[in-house]
Amino acid sequence: MTDAELPRSPQTFALWREVQDTRVRTRLGGIYYLLAWLLTWIFSATPSALWLSGITGSVLFALLMAARLLHTPPKAQNEHELRGWLDRHWGLVLLTSLCWGQAHAWALYSDALKDSAIIATLSTIAFSTAMTFNFAMRKKRAFVAILLLYVPGLVVMALDWRNGHYVLITLLFYLSYLLLALNRSHREYLGTLDLELRLLQQQATLDQLSRTDTLTQLGNRYQFNSLFQNMVAAAKRSGEPLALVLLDIDFFKKVNDQRGHAGGDACLSEFAQRMRQVFRRDSDALLRLGGEEFGVLMPNTSLEQAQSMAEQFRRELAQNGIDLQGEHLPLTTSLGVGRFDALLDVDAEHFFKRVDNALYQAKRNGRDRLELAAG
Incomplete structure (x- = not known):
C-alpha cells in the first residue's frame, strides 16, 4: 500500500496499523502450537496408546492454524470493517490459547504424558512470552490469553502440591514478570503508534503545503x-x-x-x-x-x-x-x-x-x- 492509500483519519489509521501488526504476528504462531502438541504426544511414554487423542489434538491445532492463515484483513479501510476483523481474529487467538492451556493441563495430569510434560510446560512459557511482547497492542486481551495459557496448568500443579509446588512457584514468579512486561510493551506500542501518526500528519501537512498557493490558499x-x-x-x-x-x-x-x-x-x-x-x-x-x-x-x-x-x-x-x-x-x-x-x-x-x-x-x-x- 502506498502512502496515498493509507487511512487519513488517526483513529482509522491506528486500527489499520493494529490489523497489519496482528496479521503479521499471528501468521507463524499457529504452526508452533501444532508442533508443540506433536512433540508432547510423540515423546510420551506410549504414543501409540494415545493415537486417538494425539490425532484429535493435531487436527484441532491444524484447524486453528489454518483459520489464522485464511483470515485475511479486509480490503475496505473503514473502522467498522477493521474492528470486526480484529474481534474475529482475537477470537481465534483466545480460542487457541484456551485449547493449549487445556492441553498443557492434561499433559501434567495424565500419567501417559508424564515423560513429555516438560515439553508442554516449556511451550506454555514460550507462548505466553510471545503473547506478552507481540500482542501488547490490546493489553486486556493479551492478559486474558496469557491466563488461558497459564492457569489450567497451574491448577493441576496446585492439586499435586507435593510434587509440583517448586515448578508452580517458579511459574508464578515468571507470570508476574510477564504481566509487568505486558504493561511496558503496551506503552511502547502506543508510543510507537503515536510517533508514526505524528510523522504521517507532518507528511500530510507538507504535502498540503506543496499543493497550496500560500497567498490565496487555493490549490497551486x-x-x-x-x-x-x-x-x-x-x-x-x-x-x-x-x-x-x-x-x-x-x-x-x-x-x-x-x-x-x-x-x-x-x-x-x-x-x-x-x-x-x-x-x-x-x-x-x-x-x-x-x-x-x-x-x-x-x-x-x-x-x-x-x-x-x-x-x-x-x-x-x-x-x-x-x-x-x-x-x-x-x-x-x-x-x-x-x-x-x-x-x-x-x-x-x-x-x-x-x-x-x-x-x-x-x-x-x-x-x-x-x-x-x-x-
Missing part, C-alpha cells in the same frame, strides 16, 4: 496538474461531464503599478475569496494557476451549469468590485469555459488548450466577458 499549479489529469481520465472512463473555467484578472499590471506588490497580493487574495463565494460546491476545485490566472475544475457539471456560475461570478465582480486597503477598487475578469468532449479532446492538454483559447478570445474581444471553448 502542481495541484491543478495532478487533479486535471485524474479528472479527465475519470471523465473518459465514466462519461460524466467535466467542466473547466479559466479566469484572468483584467489589467492586473495596473493594480501592481499603482498600489505596489502588497496591493497586488491583497487583490489576488480578495479575488480568491470572491471565487469561494460563487464556486462553493464541495466538488469544485479552485486553483491559482500562476500570476493573475485562476481555474475551477467542476466534475459532474454540464457546460450550461459551468457557464451560468462563471457568468454570475463575472457579473457580480464587475458590479461590486473589491475593497482594497480601505478603498473601493473596480475590478473585472475575463473567462473561458469549456466541457471535456471525448470526440474533440484527445487528451487533457488538448482540452485545456481549447478553454485557454476561449479565455484569450475573451481578452481580445474587450475583456470583462465570457467566451465558450470552440466545439
Whole structure:
C-alpha cells in the first residue's frame, strides 16, 4: 500500500496499523502450537496408546492454524470493517490459547504424558512470552490469553502440591514478570503508534503545503496538474461531464503599478475569496494557476451549469468590485469555459488548450466577458 492509500483519519489509521501488526504476528504462531502438541504426544511414554487423542489434538491445532492463515484483513479501510476483523481474529487467538492451556493441563495430569510434560510446560512459557511482547497492542486481551495459557496448568500443579509446588512457584514468579512486561510493551506500542501518526500528519501537512498557493490558499499549479489529469481520465472512463473555467484578472499590471506588490497580493487574495463565494460546491476545485490566472475544475457539471456560475461570478465582480486597503477598487475578469468532449479532446492538454483559447478570445474581444471553448 502506498502512502496515498493509507487511512487519513488517526483513529482509522491506528486500527489499520493494529490489523497489519496482528496479521503479521499471528501468521507463524499457529504452526508452533501444532508442533508443540506433536512433540508432547510423540515423546510420551506410549504414543501409540494415545493415537486417538494425539490425532484429535493435531487436527484441532491444524484447524486453528489454518483459520489464522485464511483470515485475511479486509480490503475496505473503514473502522467498522477493521474492528470486526480484529474481534474475529482475537477470537481465534483466545480460542487457541484456551485449547493449549487445556492441553498443557492434561499433559501434567495424565500419567501417559508424564515423560513429555516438560515439553508442554516449556511451550506454555514460550507462548505466553510471545503473547506478552507481540500482542501488547490490546493489553486486556493479551492478559486474558496469557491466563488461558497459564492457569489450567497451574491448577493441576496446585492439586499435586507435593510434587509440583517448586515448578508452580517458579511459574508464578515468571507470570508476574510477564504481566509487568505486558504493561511496558503496551506503552511502547502506543508510543510507537503515536510517533508514526505524528510523522504521517507532518507528511500530510507538507504535502498540503506543496499543493497550496500560500497567498490565496487555493490549490497551486502542481495541484491543478495532478487533479486535471485524474479528472479527465475519470471523465473518459465514466462519461460524466467535466467542466473547466479559466479566469484572468483584467489589467492586473495596473493594480501592481499603482498600489505596489502588497496591493497586488491583497487583490489576488480578495479575488480568491470572491471565487469561494460563487464556486462553493464541495466538488469544485479552485486553483491559482500562476500570476493573475485562476481555474475551477467542476466534475459532474454540464457546460450550461459551468457557464451560468462563471457568468454570475463575472457579473457580480464587475458590479461590486473589491475593497482594497480601505478603498473601493473596480475590478473585472475575463473567462473561458469549456466541457471535456471525448470526440474533440484527445487528451487533457488538448482540452485545456481549447478553454485557454476561449479565455484569450475573451481578452481580445474587450475583456470583462465570457467566451465558450470552440466545439
